[in-house]
Amino acid sequence: MTDATLEKAPLAYVPAQTTVPKTGDLIPMSLSSVHFVMPGGVHDTTNPSGGNAYDRRVCLDLPGFGWQVHKHLVPGSWPRPQTAARTELARTLAELPDGTAVLIDGIVACGVPEIVVAEAERLRLAVLVHLPLGDETGLAPEVAAELDARERAVLRAVPAVIATSDWAVRRLVSHHGLAPDRVHVAAPGADIAPLAPGTDGVSHLLCVASVTPRKGQHRLVEALAAVRHLPWTCVCVGGLNHDPEYVAGLRALIARHGLTDRLHLAGPRSGADLDASYAAADLMVLTSYAETYGMAVTEALARGIPVLATDVGGLPEAVGRAPDGGVPGILVPPEDPAALAAELRGWFGEADVRRRLKAAARGRRAALDGWAATARSLAGVLRRLPETPGRVA
Structure with a gap:
């Protein structure tokens, strides 16, 4: 209809x-x-x-x-x-x-x-x-x-x-x-979607957020620059027209750190294109300064994708817990790219961490309200x- x-x-x-x-x-x-x-x-x-x-x-x-x-x-x-x-x-x-x-x-x-x-x-x-x-x-x-x-x-x-x-x-x-x-x-x-197959289970990061100061993508760039030795790729999906000055500064920051080939500002995606972005993701990342909830988080969890996000506003509610008490994400203090980088090192370096987060994400997926x-x-x-x-x- x-x-x-x-x-x-x-x-x-x-x-x-x-x-x-x-x-x-x-x-x-x-x-x-x-x-x-x-x-x-x-x-x-x-x-x-x-x-x-x-x-x-x-x-x-x-x-x-x-x-x-x-x-x-x-x-x-x-x-x-x-x-x-x-x-x-x-x-x-x-x-x-x-x-x-x-x-x-x-x-x-x-x-x-x-x-x-x-x-x-x-x-x-x-x-x-x-x-x-x-x-x-x-x-x-x-x-x-x-x-x-x-x-x-x-x-x-x-x-x-x-x-x-x-x-x-x-x-x-x-x-x-x-x-x-x-x-x-x-x-x-959240609408439950098919489980995301991911890429290799670890290396492909996805950020879904309009590219604006409040979403804090510059903090993500700083954190990724600190772990450039790890084999990550990252796609940032979101509108690029809200704050052109911020977008230009972000592109310059990406280039200054030599990350242009690994961190892509893809612009807005919807429908099948957005679904494909989620399907390829191994980890959802969100570095906002303020969020009343965080719909992109539950959209990721609806596909069984774990989350790494800043501990602000309603994001802890969006991350939530699986029925068995497992937490399907990691929350880091705001204004701390070093903490974000440290958690990324843990994600890449500790298979048990990845298994625990993925199991909790699948449990949370089944419990999400529609x-x-x-x-x-x-x-x-x-x-x-x-x-x-x-x-x-």
Whole structure:
């Protein structure tokens, strides 16, 4: 079923999932309606992001839990849009009848309290926060402070805030002073995929992340330079257009260390090309400064690929544990390429470490929640929106 067909469908359908609705989750024959406001680039495959992938997927799965999704894509340089984007968002919300249930992606909502807070008086609003705006890396301090204040104003005004990990819930509650009962978690799901055969079981590394300062690929380059004597190759899959200056600096760093033939910036991949990238991987690496969850981690684990990542934000939740308690990855302190290099030496030098991590990754793979669990959580939040709109604070 396509997105276009879905918007017109009068009846609920049960999405194909590894996780099915729990007993008691009745699927109604007619759907309640929610209007989902998303960034205009949500379908842009040249600049993929976990937030966009999440938005697209829950649009497909929410009908299975009683909610017909009406999508509104608003182009703009969110979260700091130009006048035209602000006008379009204001028009989109103003045209919705009083009492409408509205889910807004946080990158659209949180930078424009002058629009969203006023609409909280008459619409039943829920804001989906993929990443707190002030946590983006590379922002000037005054810009980060401004975005932080704007986000606080929005989140304090709406009756429901949705985050993508337990860590992110705690972060939003403590940082913005939100009432804990108004902040809910709906962690990303994962579709179980065929086990990745890998390359030789050890040497092919994969990083799936947009090439931006927050994803910290320069730390990966520094770590790999420290273990240049090991027989690794590494492919970095992710958008190259978010921060051209950072990408140029990263290419220069790769060349300065003489790693051009071994570390490849492949750009964005999707569909069969992305599947092939995972299939060839022996180890997933992620060196982010901030992550609310880390969907690339669970996408790797869904294929039985172990993970080496920085210990930040929600990444420990994404790595998780296998049912037997085994940990399918290694977490290293942020800002420590030497620790990353040390773990890479262990990965290459200790067959027992590799066997343990691979066994745990396969165990974690079998225990991952599907996207139906995400949709169920979101549907529950939408059902509990107050019947009478009104600003919370």
